[in-house]
Ligand code: SF4
């Protein structure tokens with residue numbers, strides 16, 4: 001492929017020198033926008049989301065993948081779906097998830113005894129949701145973290161998080177091949193623990 | 196570019212109107228079907244002016260008897276009767292003659308003021324009399340009568356010596372209230388909002404729309420118009436900050452020095468022809484209005500009718516520099532003083548260009564007095580046609596005088612914030628307001644100098660009304676349709692604009708109703724004086740408003756100049772061009788007068804008109 005150089009002449013023509021034609025062109029452009037936005041239904045080209053206006057429900061404007069405040073999902077029996085695998089707290093770049101595991105009883109997985117997210121530290125990256133192997137943590141509430149009076153109020157515990165939660169539709173235990181045997185080889189870049 | 200602009204405009208109107216356009220068709224058809232000849236005129240011979248008013252120092256007043264009909268009629272029997280008939284006399288003896296249409300009979304009437312001097316006067320108290328001093332005059336009246344065919348026409352002659360209060364103070368106050376409180380202040384505050392809203396619309400944003408009042412459950416948002424009030428309130432309640440080392444007196448004086456000249460220059464702007472107090476409901480001829488404009492029986496709609504009007508403007512406008520300079524100097528702030536220096540240099544540079552561009556117009560129209568200048572334009576052609584170059588140069592230099600983008604270096608909000616950087620609250624508000632008042636003033640001056648002042652184009656509206664009833668019908672229909680369609684489009688554009696849109700639709704419908712009324716009655720060519728005055732002031736206001744809109748459009752379209760570019764534009768661009776404009780205008784006028792096509796020294800309005808008219812097509 002040959003590279004061609006396009007030469008642009010910077011010489012000013014007479015119509016550039018007297019400014020007026022260019023100015024008129026500009027005025028026509030802005031005037032067109034003005035009339036279109038003032039006089040057409042729905043304000044023409046104005047795409048502004050009417051955030052905060054009284055008769056506007058902000059959530060209608062949020063995209064499908066909007067990341068809101070976290071929630072913890074429930075199992076069929078209403079207990080917490082999380083198995084305290086620590087994936088989320090490991091991947092969290094802000095390191096704002098604190099999990100203490102306990103025995104769930106029987107032959108089952110662990111369960112979090114406490115599950116705390118410091119929403120002030122959270123950078124709303126959504127990695128925790130990506131990392132979770134069992135659809136236990138989600139950020140699909142479309143709710144913003146409310147401003148709080150104290151820092152402590154912004155630290156959400158297990159019950160706070162579960163209050164927003166519902167039953168997950170995912171099948172308990174998953175379907176298909178066992179991910180432990182079918183798992184690809186670990187990426188060497190992730191073997192090193194930065195902590 | 197242009198084609199696409201109009202295409203967009205059309206599609207905007209189409210989409211905005213939608214089904215509404217179907218409603219227009221029957222109306223247009225009705226218009227076509229009902230169009231009929233105007234009613235034949237009843238009064239064909241008129242004296243113009245219809246009444247003469249004399250003051251003690253009045254020269255003999257000219258009067259014309261004009262035949263507006265189609266056939267010649269005999270006029271005769273001129274005589275003066277009434278109480279004080281002996282004090283008035285017709286200067287040239289006139290005989291009865293056939294009055295041919297288009298050839299008015301001209302003569303003048305003189306008053307002997309001495310007969311009214313001194314003497315005794317019945318006082319307001321019953322039975323008492325009041326002695327008049329040697330400098331006082333009593334009032335007197337007589338009637339000039341003449342016969343047209345069998346009909347007798349009477350022209351009242353009045354002699355009066357109005358006091359300073361009735362001749363100067365009260366009309367002055369009336370005009371100040373009309374102009375400043377009724378127009379400038381509302382428009383300037385509207386511009387505060389319009390600046391934000393219009394820039395938003397031009398940049399595909401929403402702009403201010405949240406200020407609202409709730410009246411019994413009904414929330415009125417008025418398209419964000421209420422932000423005018425909230426802005427004002429905000430300015431009043433902000434901290435009034437004065438820097439510690441500022442010069443307190445000067446610091447306080449500066450905003451006033453900025454605001455006062457901006458308001459005072461409005462004194463010379465004519466915002467209408469003239470107002471005749473006692474004949475508001477009569478149909479007047481131009482001669483009547485001219486008599487009122489001379490201060491007899493009325494007042495010109497211009498606060499100060501001074502012969503050197505435009506020089507007065509230059510004198511006062513130069514003072515506006517003081518506001519900016521003082522503010523910068525007194526603030527004790529390096530950014531402020533930089534802004535002040537820029538402001539003074541810029542304003543002085545562009546004043547030269549402004550002065551020289553106006554000279555071209557002066558050469559053509561031969562007067563410095565704005566009211567006469569507008570009349571000269573109406574007699575020939577608008578300034579924008581005769582002096583297009585001067586129009587562009589003047590508009591450019593005048594925008595530079597307002598210190599706004601693309602000439603906003605004194606403010607330079609991205610670098611030095613400008614000469615008012617230390618000001619807060621209402622002190623800053625005054626600077627802000629005076630900037631907008633200057634915008635209004637520039638628009639008013641351009642309207643006066645180049646856009647025919649208060650007049651509608653194509654001579655469609657004169658002192659007695661529209662040129663013909665069909666002109667009135669066409670005018671009101673078109674204006675009504677434009678306003679109404681815009682109203683509908685605005686209603687549909689945004690929820691918050693519904694009230695504004697509905698109001699505009701109402702105004703449009705009102706116009707169409709007037710057109711319908713005119714269609715049925717043949718009304719339009721003879722309009723009461725008060726309506727003529729209102730239409731004139733409205734026309735003037737609309738022109739000024741459109742120019743303000745244009746200035747905001749320019750301000751939000753063009754980027755800022757660099758300072759050396761600014762100076763070279765002023766001194767190397769506008770100045771030589773305006774000099775060339777003067778030279779060219781002078782040469783054309785000289786050539787035309789040498790060729791004998793125009794009178795070299797126009798002595799009256801007609802001569803000027805002829806000069807101007809010929810200057811248009813060299
Ligand atoms: S969203 Fe990101 S930062 Fe917030 S808790 Fe999840 S992983 Fe941590």
Ligand code: SF4
Nearest residue numbers: 082083085086088132
């Ligand atoms: S929320 Fe998911 S990733 Fe985090 S500990 Fe629980 S199961 Fe593991």
